Amino acid sequence: MSRPATGSVLTTKLRDGSRKFRLRFAAGGERQDLILHERPGCECGCGGGWTETAARTELGNVQARIRAGVYQRPQPLALPEPPAEVPTFHEYASSWLAAKRDWHAAGARILPLSNGRFASLESDRHRGVNKRDNPYTPGAGRKPPNLAGRDRDLENFQSLTERLAVGRYERSLIYSGLRGVGKTVLLMELDVLATEAGWATTDVQEVGSQPDFRVTFARMAARLLREMSRRHRIKERVERALGVVKAFSVAVPGAVSLKLDVDAASGVADSGDPDQDLTDLVREIGEVAQSTGSGALFLIDEMHNLDAGSLAAICIAFQAVSRAGLPVAMVAAGLPDLRVRLMSAKPYADRLFQYHELGRLTAAAARTALITPAATRGVNYAEDAARQVVRESAGYPYFLQEYGLELWNHAESSPITSGDVDAVREIVSDSLARSFFGTRFQLATDAEQRFLAAMASCGDPPYRTSAVARAYGARDQRGVSPQRESLIAKGLVWSPRRGQLDFTVPLFAEYLRDNHPIASFDET
Numbered sequence: 001m002s003r004p005a006t007g008s009v010l011t012t013k014l015r016d017g018s019r020k021f022r023l024r025f026a027a028g029g030e031r032q033d034l035i036l037h038e039r040p041g042c043e044c045g046c047g048g049g050w051t052e053t054a055a056r057t058e059l060g061n062v063q064a065r066i067r068a069g070v071y072q073r074p075q076p077l078a079l080p081e082p083p084a085e086v087p088t089f090h091e092y093a094s095s096w097l098a099a100k101r102d103w104h105a106a107g108a109r110i111l112p113l114s115n116g117r118f119a120s121l122e123s124d125r126h127r128g129v130n131k132r133d134n135p136y137t138p139g140a141g142r143k144p145p146n147l148a149g150r151d152r153d154l155e156n157f158q159s160l161t162e163r164l165a166v167g168r169y170e171r172s173l174i175y176s177g178l179r180g181v182g183k184t185v186l187l188m189e190l191d192v193l194a195t196e197a198g199w200a201t202t203d204v205q206e207v208g209s210q211p212d213f214r215v216t217f218a219r220m221a222a223r224l225l226r227e228m229s230r231r232h233r234i235k236e237r238v239e240r241a242l243g244v245v246k247a248f249s250v251a252v253p254g255a256v257s258l259k260l261d262v263d264a265a266s267g268v269a270d271s272g273d274p275d276q277d278l279t280d281l282v283r284e285i286g287e288v289a290q291s292t293g294s295g296a297l298f299l300i301d302e303m304h305n306l307d308a309g310s311l312a313a314i315c316i317a318f319q320a321v322s323r324a325g326l327p328v329a330m331v332a333a334g335l336p337d338l339r340v341r342l343m344s345a346k347p348y349a350d351r352l353f354q355y356h357e358l359g360r361l362t363a364a365a366a367r368t369a370l371i372t373p374a375a376t377r378g379v380n381y382a383e384d385a386a387r388q389v390v391r392e393s394a395g396y397p398y399f400l401q402e403y404g405l406e407l408w409n410h411a412e413s414s415p416i417t418s419g420d421v422d423a424v425r426e427i428v429s430d431s432l433a434r435s436f437f438g439t440r441f442q443l444a445t446d447a448e449q450r451f452l453a454a455m456a457s458c459g460d461p462p463y464r465t466s467a468v469a470r471a472y473g474a475r476d477q478r479g480v481s482p483q484r485e486s487l488i489a490k491g492l493v494w495s496p497r498r499g500q501l502d503f504t505v506p507l508f509a510e511y512l513r514d515n516h517p518i519a520s521f522d523e524t
């Protein structure tokens with residue numbers, strides 16, 4: 001007869017007032033410890049939120065696994081979100097799916113903990129840094145493994161879809177921010193949420209590449225209708241609506257009309273007036289969505305590319321559907337001057353939409369963005385290394401991803417140390433110079449590059465146009481207005497206020513001062 005498994009729970013109070021539970025037990029002939037923390041969102045891998053009772057239950061579960069011969073020691077992990085004390089079934093299932101996706105991808109096995117979180121089981125493939133499994137995602141619109149620091153945006157959007165679906169009033173959303181702060185990937189995540197809520201979406205569509213914005217809207221409308229038709233049995237209603245899309249696209253002068261196998265409707269969306277036609281089109285989408293009992297979502301990226309007329313038409317159309325209480329919404333993103341552009345197109349745009357500025361991540365969110373992707377693969381960061389990367393990246397998501405990628409490429413084993421950070425600093429800076437800053441700098445003509453260098457030479461932003469003109473070597477502001485205008489049109493520069501300028505690329509001034517100082521232009 002086997003001896004009953006023995007074990008104990010040792011409770012200690014930590015300096016922050018929360019408690020720590022040390023589970024002590026014997027497994028495989030050895031004494032073992034498993035530490036669980038009371039503090040919510042603990043990043044040691046226990047998931048946090050443990051109570052004494054839950055810790056004792058966990059000890060029982062561990063002992064049951066030992067008796068069944070299936071116990072393996074869990075590897076420490078950092079997890080991004082604090083767990084609910086008692087997880088709902090949905091939270092439990094989502095957490096399990098996330099764990100399965102992340103850890104199975106890395107060849108690990110999963111240990112369920114009784115607080116609804118999961119730990120990965122140690123595996124030999126896990127002790128080093130698996131070079132083929134680099135989790136970091138520097139790049140435009142590349143979904144990060146952890147969308148850190150955007151929980152409030154996700155919750156806000158969820159309540160928007162819920163309110164619109166029951167016919168309540170809700171303003172569409174406009175996000176603005178500098179290059180690389182995560183506008184596109186947030187839109188992509190909202191796309192997933194909307195789809196999960198049963199909404200039809202356009203996918204994230206970048207506007208501005210077509211000479212007439214109506215071409216993009218016609219395509220988005222056709223896509224929404226096809227999606228609604230696929231999900232709901234409303235073929236006839238959708239065909240009628242596609243007739244409206246066709247009429248809309250035919251009315252765009254010079255545009256190639258969409259290949260739609262329906263007759264164009266007559267008298268709706270075919271006036272040739274963009275304001276009227278877009279309103280008819282969006283209303284038609286809203287009515288079809290309403291008939292399905294769900295909603296339709298336009299996801300528009302790089303919206304600052306649109307001219308004032310196009311922005312005005314969008315304001316008019318969305319004002320009309322919101323008055324009619326139709327379940328159709330727009331989430332758009334663009335550079336920091338998007339709000340001002342919308343307001344100068346239609347002054348009431350200020351009240352029509354909810355505006356959110358996406359900025360750099362808080363230190364805590366930046367830390368999560370850095371350490372969680374590695375932790376789910378069994379690789380940790382030494383505290384000073386994590387702090388160093390967060391500080392040097394200034395909380396900008398793109399820079400964090402770039403640092404993470406290079407650290408992963410460099411480090412041989414866990415934990416990643418400040419020595420590793422020192423070793424990759426120059427590689428990161430070269431890589432950013434090429435991929436993030438350099439590609440933007442190359443968009444500018446010689447005269448525009450000189451203007452950018454002149455801006456950077458003026459110290460801290462925002463920069464007075466008159467001072468930039470002087471640094472450029474122009475007689476007055478008029479002498480640099482072509483460069484100023486074209487750099488704004490290229491999205492490299494924006495004007496926070498009249499007479500002021502700033503870069504749309506974070507830390508661009510530092511890059512320019514190091515690599516393209518204004519003096520270097522005088523030499524050539």
Ligand SMILES: Nc1ncnc2c1ncn2[C@@H]1O[C@H](COP(=O)(O)OP(=O)(O)OP(=O)(O)O)[C@@H](O)[C@H]1O
Pocket residue numbers: 137138139140141142143144146147148149150177178179180181182183184185186369397398399401
């Ligand atoms: N919340 C986040 N947490 C972690 N990484 C993020 C987050 N948001 C964005 N990133 C990462 O930052 C980078 C830039 O993201 P994204 O392309 O969405 O920025 P953007 O604001 O759309 O930039 P641009 O203005 O150049 O289009 C990507 O590498 C992405 O993986």
Ligand SMILES: [Mg+2]
Pocket residue numbers: 140141183184185301
């Ligand atoms: Mg983007």
